[in-house]
Structure formats: structure tokens, C-alpha cells
Amino acid sequence: MSLKINHLSKSFQDHVIYSDFSIEIPEHTITCILGPSGCGKTTLLNLISKTILPDSGELVGFDNRVISYIFQEPRLLPWKTVRENIAFVLVKNQTSIEIVDKYLRLVELEKFADYYPSKLSGGMKQRVAIARAFAYPSDIILMDEPLKTLDFKLKQNLMNSFRKLWQFDKRTVVFVTHEVDEALMLGNDIYVFSKAPVEIKKKFSINPSSERLLESNEMIELKKKILQIIN
Numbered sequence: 001m002s003l004k005i006n007h008l009s010k011s012f013q014d015h016v017i018y019s020d021f022s023i024e025i026p027e028h029t030i031t032c033i034l035g036p037s038g039c040g041k042t043t044l045l046n047l048i049s050k051t052i053l054p055d056s057g058e059l060v061g062f063d064n065r066v067i068s069y070i071f072q073e074p075r076l077l078p079w080k081t082v083r084e085n086i087a088f089v090l091v092k093n094q095t096s097i098e099i100v101d102k103y104l105r106l107v108e109l110e111k112f113a114d115y116y117p118s119k120l121s122g123g124m125k126q127r128v129a130i131a132r133a134f135a136y137p138s139d140i141i142l143m144d145e146p147l148k149t150l151d152f153k154l155k156q157n158l159m160n161s162f163r164k165l166w167q168f169d170k171r172t173v174v175f176v177t178h179e180v181d182e183a184l185m186l187g188n189d190i191y192v193f194s195k196a197p198v199e200i201k202k203k204f205s206i207n208p209s210s211e212r213l214l215e216s217n218e219m220i221e222l223k224k225k226i227l228q229i230i231n
Contacts, residue, residue, distance in 0.1 A: 001027045001061075003140075003172065008057035010043060016197040017043050021057070023191065023200065029208065030166060030173040032187030034180065034226070040198045041176035045069075045142045048174065068138035068171075070146045074125040076117040082128050083113040089136040103131040106168060107161050123154040127161055134165050143175040147182055159185040163212065180226050184219050185212045192229050202229050 002024040010018045017040040025031045033041050046052045048059065049067050076085045083100055090096040104110045107127040117125055126146060133141050147155045163186065166173065175186055183190045190204040204222060206212075213219060 003027060003061040003065075004059075005044075005047075006058050006060060008047070008059075009055045010040075010047065010052075011055060018054075018057075019197045021198055025172065025174060026189065027061075027172045028170045029188040030175060030186055032183040032190045033174065033176040033193060034183045034187075034190055034230075035176075035178060035193030035198070036195055036230075037178055038196070039193050040196050041178075041193065042144055045144055045174065045176060048140070049142060062140075065139040066137060068133035068136045068141045070129055070133045070141065070143045072145050072148050074117070074122075074129040076125055076128055078117050081114050081116055082109060082120070085117070085128055086132045086135050089132055099135050103135045103165070106134075106165050107131045121154075122150055123158060126150070126158055130158070130162055130165065134169055134171070138171065140172045140174065143173065145177055147177070147179075152181075155182065156185070159212075162186065180223055180230070181214055183226070184214060184223060190226070192226060202226075 005021070005023050008018045008021040033044060035041055043052070047054055048062060049069065077088065080088060083104065086100045086103060087096055090099060101110070104113055107130060109124065109127055109131065112120065112124065120128070129146065147158055150158065159182065177183055184206070188206055188208045190206070192201045192204070193199070194201050204226065206222070210218070
């Protein structure tokens with residue numbers, strides 16, 4: 001089963017972002033959108049979330065789907081603890097306590113449940129944001145370059161945390177980035193976008209259950225292919 005965007009057009013004044021653009025997003029997989037800055041990746045997420053509307057075209061299968069969003073910044077409430085930030089998106093009852101505890105364990109933050117955001121590192125804050133997105137009963141998780149400001153080691157830890165969560169709870173994920181390594185670590189399907197007006201230059205698929213080691217021969221070869229297309 002796939003979600004479909006058919007014959008999409010979207011412009012801002014005279015700047016055409018999408019013109020008769022179509023893409024399929026398989027459900028219960030991680031679809032990565034890889035492309036240069038300013039090519040329209042975030043615009044696509046905003047169209048999916050209905051934050052903005054297309055000039056023309058149709059989005060098929062998105063109606064009545066509940067969406068979580070993970071932004072470039074964690075966007076935690078500073079006056080609430082880690083536990084309270086996650087619980088904030090839930091209806092408060094006994095089940096919500098169990099849900100919060102489950103996701104705290106999965107992102108390995110149970111020891112920091114009563115900390116406030118000011119006491120957390122950047123990577124820990126983003127882990128809270130990821131746990132919150134999964135705790136919320138959504139069908140689709142949109143990720144807008146949430147690793148952009150972190151160093152490579154923190155990125156790797158966060159990507160491993162995210163894949164661990166996703167293996168446990170396989171939501172439909174659309175993840176946008178301009179970093180090839182991030183796409184290789186997270187994406188099951190990787191779409192390489194051109195500059196605007198957007199065209200799909202190539203689609204790559206990776207076995208969802210395969211181990212994601214960037215130094216493996218498979219990942220090295222795939223990275224070379226992607227870089228040749230981007231460049």
C-alpha cells in the first residue's frame with residue numbers, strides 16, 4: 001500500500017517548486033528525500049501536513065491520517081521535564097504513563113525522565129523529540145532535517161535510536177535531508193531530488209532489515225552512485 005502525490009504543482013510568486021510532480025510513498029517504511037538545500041524538501045513535508053496547499057494536483061491516501069513532526073530544533077517545553085514533554089501530546093491516563101515509560105526506555109532516557117531540557121545535551125533533547133513523535137498516536141512521521149545541527153557521532157547515535165524505535169513500531173516516515181550518510185543510515189527508499197522545479201533523478205532501495213554500516217562495501221558503493229547523481 002502506498003500514499004501517492006499525483007501531478008503536484010506549487011509555486012511561490014514566480015518561483016516554481018513543483019510542476020506536474022508525482023511520487024509514491026510506501027506505508028510502514030522510511031522514505032528519504034535527498035536533495036540540495038532549497039530544492040523543495042520542506043515544502044513537500046508542508047504539503048503532506050497540509051500546512052500549505054498545492055496549486056494543483058492531488059494527495060491520495062493522506063486524508064484522516066494523523067501526523068507527527070520532528071523539526072530541526074527539538075522544540076521542547078522548557079518548563080516541563082523530559083517525561084512531561086512526552087506526556088504532553090497524550091491524553092493523561094494510566095495508559096499514557098506506560099506509553100511514556102516505554103519510549104523513554106527505547107531511547108535510553110529513563111534515568112533522565114525528571115530532567116528539564118536546560119540540563120540536557122543537544123543529542124538528548126532530540127532523542128526526547130523523537131520519543132515524543134513516536135508516543136503520539138500518529139500514522140505518519142515527518143522529519144525535517146532533525147540532525148542538521150549535530151556532530152557526526154551524535155548523528156550516528158540518534159539514527160541508531162531512531163531505527164531501533166522504528167523497528168519496534170513501523171510508522172510511515174518521510175525524512176528529508178541533504179546529507180547522503182543520513183539517507184543511507186535511515187532510508188529504506190531514497191529519492192534523489194533535483195533543484196527546483198523538482199524532478200526525481202533516481203530512486204534507490206535498501207533492505208529494511210540490513211545492517212546499516214557506512215563502512216560496508218554495499219554502503220560505500222551506494223554512496224558513490226548517489227554522489228555521482230547529485231554532482
